[in-house]
Amino acid sequence: MKKILNDPAAVVAQSLLGLAAAHPDLLRVTTDPAVVSRADGPRPGKVAVVSGGGSGHEPLHGGFVGPGMLDAACPGAVFTSPTPDQIQAAVSRVDGGAGVLLLVKNYTGDVLNFETAAELLAADGVDVRTVLIDDDVAVRDSLYTAGRRGVGATVLVEKVVGAAAEAGADLATCERVARAAVAGARSMGIALTAPTVPHVGEPSFTLADDEMEVGIGIHGEPGRRRERLTDADGVVAALLEPVLADLPFAAGDEVLLFTNSMGGTPLLELYLAHGIAEQSLVDKGITVTRRLVGPYVTSLEMQGMSLTLLRLDDELTRLWDAPVRTAALRWGA
């Protein structure tokens, strides 16, 4: 294992200290429990939007905390769900009395722990709702999931819901926006190499020099199939076709195209793939009106990429365009 770290067991806490140091004006960070919250929270009368999940997917979720996006995030250990008390702590730090929306990627551990936290919060009188994100069309069920996994759409859902909450939407509206974004989003990913979890010390799997894993999860969990690594046209087609077929997306749709690096794939390759994906959508009569390109939902240093499509309407477009100020996503502010 070649990594820049001290004690592998302390990697998340020590990384959070660096995140806090880098963004003192934006973030408040604690390591026990591990919570990243807005420096200006709680904000009375505002719906609090909270997410979290295993670490190793940075900038997800802590990099998306700030005005116009998340109020708080609770990072678990690498590829490990946050605990219920940690989720409670995150919520209590930003609860402004107008209700709390939990955005949860659909993995069994996350779902259970957020459910437990939601019950405890409800018992304390907090008006809490939960929306599951399940955009990955690659597999129906897996080692970590019942139903589809939550992957790239997470950043899109967090952005639009955060914008709604920032603009003063009530809890029911925020929940409706979240469900609309989840309903309109589909993703699929591919891996060329495996990630190495620091406390494990070995790659999560092995791929031959000429192989790719199609439908990879963001924890390095298996996808649909292994096959010979194709060229970029083949990779994009292998991702885009199942995504398009699933919703399905159709000619005339307006979409946001999110081309995501899993971490180790450089921008040179990522933009190349993005260009191919845009042209493919044009050819199918689908109009790309918004884009996001970069490493936003990663799997440590894994080489690979994912494509996410979000069907847009006027409301989602407006919420996407609204100002945001976070460590990883920022515009208009």
Place this chain on the structure above:
Amino acid sequence: MKKILNDPAAVVAQSLLGLAAAHPDLLRVTTDPAVVSRADGPRPGKVAVVSGGGSGHEPLHGGFVGPGMLDAACPGAVFTSPTPDQIQAAVSRVDGGAGVLLLVKNYTGDVLNFETAAELLAADGVDVRTVLIDDDVAVRDSLYTAGRRGVGATVLVEKVVGAAAEAGADLATCERVARAAVAGARSMGIALTAPTVPHVGEPSFTLADDEMEVGIGIHGEPGRRRERLTDADGVVAALLEPVLADLPFAAGDEVLLFTNSMGGTPLLELYLAHGIAEQSLVDKGITVTRRLVGPYVTSLEMQGMSLTLLRLDDELTRLWDAPVRTAALRWGA
């Protein structure tokens, strides 16, 4: 070689098509010659700020084109200087008649080709000045350089000069700002793995599983020494101490700390290293007032990082804080 690409010889042109597709409101892109320029340029009466260099360092330089930063960038082939006629084309696309400042990383090929372009432009009556960026303290001369190499400081110089030009500064002022930023910036980097140039197909060098290259260049060229990979504290010390000693930086200084991923090092590790670096500076009485953390000056998928310190005064701080809207760096706009 495991990469997402079609024809390795066409990787830069095809990637530029994706960059153009991703940012239609911001960028105008041509592939022959390869030039990335502001969609809203040329701007009459404004100094044009132009940079460029080999590809493979994305988002440098095309990702920094836009209001408040570069007017144009000319990307060469991977790790290869842009040609004089390409540089001329970039300038002619954005020359607003108020002069042109060329920001050039100090590599022999870049220096020669930008010099030739500057002579040709001057012969055409363009008022053109050139500032070399040479912040890498690792080596004095190298395979690619006479003097220090230009690395991480490039993004900082491009930002502050771009802000000055955007605010209406004249050519002499832009040149002065660039020289001040170069004079106050020092960097050093480390590699854990090697990059693979697409048209070469093999890693640029090999490192044993327990080795790191201290003082690595951004083309995978050798640094000061190879040694056993240390923990993060050791890595940060190996980078920070030579950087501090070179200028030298001293107690009482206010600095911008730029913690840069070479591409393959994930944010989880990068923020961890950033936190250690900030604490080291605090311990030495140096005040970090601005930060940048992320993969901004990369070497394809190389795992590794660099630290850049820029000594700040009121003018550089104000220029750093000014609004910027580019693909890779954006705030206040």
